[in-house]
Amino acid sequence: MLLYGAANWGKAMRPRALIVSLLLATSSRALPLDPDSHIVGSRAVAGVHIESIAESDGGRLVRMRRAGPGYRFDYSLEFWRGNGGVVVGATFRRGKCRSGDADGIQPTDQAMARATLDFRIGEYLRECPLSRIREAELRRSLDAAWPAFSASAGKALAATNAEAQAIADYGKED
Numbered sequence: 001m002l003l004y005g006a007a008n009w010g011k012a013m014r015p016r017a018l019i020v021s022l023l024l025a026t027s028s029r030a031l032p033l034d035p036d037s038h039i040v041g042s043r044a045v046a047g048v049h050i051e052s053i054a055e056s057d058g059g060r061l062v063r064m065r066r067a068g069p070g071y072r073f074d075y076s077l078e079f080w081r082g083n084g085g086v087v088v089g090a091t092f093r094r095g096k097c098r099s100g101d102a103d104g105i106q107p108t109d110q111a112m113a114r115a116t117l118d119f120r121i122g123e124y125l126r127e128c129p130l131s132r133i134r135e136a137e138l139r140r141s142l143d144a145a146w147p148a149f150s151a152s153a154g155k156a157l158a159a160t161n162a163e164a165q166a167i168a169d170y171g172k173e174d
Contacts, residue, residue, distance in 0.1 A: 037061075045141075048142065050145060050152055051063050058080065059078055059079060061156070062152045064145060068137060070134075085111065088105075089101070112150065112154075
């Protein structure tokens with residue numbers, strides 16, 4: 001029997017509450033991609049969870065996730081000094097319907113543009129439609145979260161560029 005909270009000490013958790021609690025505990029924050037990665041920043045804006053991760057190979061990953069009733073949207077930008085662009089990944093799931101793109105490298109300005117996100121989410125919603133109300137909620141939350149996501153992506157790009165410059169400058173005489 002699981003026990004919870006000081007106010008409810010000694011009371012058994014109802015099965016439904018237990019399931020919800022376990023889901024929240026296990027899904028509220030994704031783990032870094034590998035054991036040597038670390039989360040540089042994490043925040044939630046309008047129900048969208050945004051994480052910035054420094055990867056062990058020198059890359060930077062910025063991702064946002066929005067889970068709503070019956071759906072989940074994941075979007076990520078990965079910066080690495082040798083890619084020649086940004087690796088963009090995205091998936092949208094609603095029930096058994098899944099839409100998304102294989103991770104692919106795009107030119108940096110294109111990958112970081114809001115129009116790219118808008119195009120992708122539009123395509124995904126055509127394949128896996130939500131009700132008008134749910135779609136409007138999703139779009140409003142992405143609108144609210146975009147400035148924070150974009151700022152995190154800008155910092156990741158700057159860190160990647162600084163590391164690439166440090167590598168290029170290594171061993172040069174002053």
